[in-house]
Amino acid sequence: MTDLFEEVEEQLRSDRYKQLARKALPWAVGIAAAALIATLGYWGYDTWKTRQTDKASEQYVAAMDAFGQGDRERARAIWTEISKSGASAYKALSLMHLASYQQDKPAEAVKLLDQAAEAASDPVVGDAARLKSALALLDTASFKELEGRLKPLMEEGRPYRVQAREALAFAKLRAGDLKGARGDFVLISQSLEAAQGAQARAQAAISLIDSGSAKQVAAVVQSAQAMPPPMMIPPGAVVGPPGAPTGAPQAEVGAPQ
Numbered sequence: 001m002t003d004l005f006e007e008v009e010e011q012l013r014s015d016r017y018k019q020l021a022r023k024a025l026p027w028a029v030g031i032a033a034a035a036l037i038a039t040l041g042y043w044g045y046d047t048w049k050t051r052q053t054d055k056a057s058e059q060y061v062a063a064m065d066a067f068g069q070g071d072r073e074r075a076r077a078i079w080t081e082i083s084k085s086g087a088s089a090y091k092a093l094s095l096m097h098l099a100s101y102q103q104d105k106p107a108e109a110v111k112l113l114d115q116a117a118e119a120a121s122d123p124v125v126g127d128a129a130r131l132k133s134a135l136a137l138l139d140t141a142s143f144k145e146l147e148g149r150l151k152p153l154m155e156e157g158r159p160y161r162v163q164a165r166e167a168l169a170f171a172k173l174r175a176g177d178l179k180g181a182r183g184d185f186v187l188i189s190q191s192l193e194a195a196q197g198a199q200a201r202a203q204a205a206i207s208l209i210d211s212g213s214a215k216q217v218a219a220v221v222q223s224a225q226a227m228p229p230p231m232m233i234p235p236g237a238v239v240g241p242p243g244a245p246t247g248a249p250q251a252e253v254g255a256p257q
Contacts, residue, residue, distance in 0.1 A: 056087035092120035
């Protein structure tokens with residue numbers, strides 16, 4: 001009799017397990033299918049992104065070659081095409097190049113540079129675009145707008161802190177804040193991060209302010225609108241920070257003239 005009860009109990013347990021398995025099976029299949037779809041989707045997106053980047057890098061070099069050979073319009077057409085791609089670094093660089101074609105239309109140049117800053121995934125490229133955008137507005141924008149654009153670029157760890165402070169000092173001069181401008185120039189002249197050229201400009205500006213010739217400072221500081229020398233990014237390269245060793249690829253960050 002005991003054996004019979006045990007056999008019945010075992011049969012009941014087996015039936016319960018089967019019921020549970022039938023209920024759980026659709027969920028297990030659904031989870032497995034979702035995981036497979038997610039994996040395939042990520043693989044597909046990664047493959048598409050890699051192809052976009054490879055194509056954009058080849059186009060970017062072609063545009064640089066065309067520009068170097070004097071064919072500015074062909075270069076412009078290629079950069080325009082890249083600016084519509086999904087390759088963030090090359091898209092940002094191309095938008096910055098396109099902005100240089102808008103020398104007589106500062107508003108259009110600023111619009112393109114702001115788009116470049118938004119598109120850039122690398123902080124060096126992004127901040128270069130933001131700084132160029134502020135520089136393009138130096139002669140026309142209000143001090144409040146310029147300060148709003150430049151102050152974030154002066155934070156610790158930002159790649160163009162010195163250039164941003166120099167631009168802000170010039171903006172303060174335009175606004176009549178000689179004391180504030182002088183303070184910024186003093187900081188630049190004493191900064192270990194500042195290049196010799198920036199320190200020399202700052203010292204010259206301080207001397208002019210102290211001598212009562214503040215109006216002449218504009219001519220001195222305008223040379224500060226030159227960013228680090230433009231350098232070409234090779235295909236597929238990662239943008240490096242300013243001062244990287246020779247051979248390290250870097251973004252073209254020349255300022256608008």
